[in-house]
Amino acid sequence: MIVAVLGAGKIGEAVARATAKSSRVSRIIVTKRNVSTLRRPIPKKFQVTTDNTLASKEADLIIIAVKAADAKHVLEDISEQARGKVVISLMAAVSI
DSSP: OEEEEEOOSHHHHHHHHHHHTOTTOSEEEEEOSSGGGSOSSOOTTEEEESOHHHHHHHOSEEEEOOOGGGHHHHHHHHHHHHTTSEEEEOOTTOOO
């Protein structure tokens, strides 16, 4: 299974690192505006990008962990790629 974690801030990165421990997950596509700020070491299962659309297209499961202020932009970007996939939101005060 390929998992995309959109928004690798504190919560998103913690979820991605925990998910990487699962034997059912082959790859985790992590998105972050500034990829250089990811904590080291970066797990081998991680693919790091700034492209939410690409991450959503390749993923079987999408986890959205962006700030509420960025929700509309991110949801618009991934709407086509998310169709028919499981999407989990970790965004506070945002319903999808």
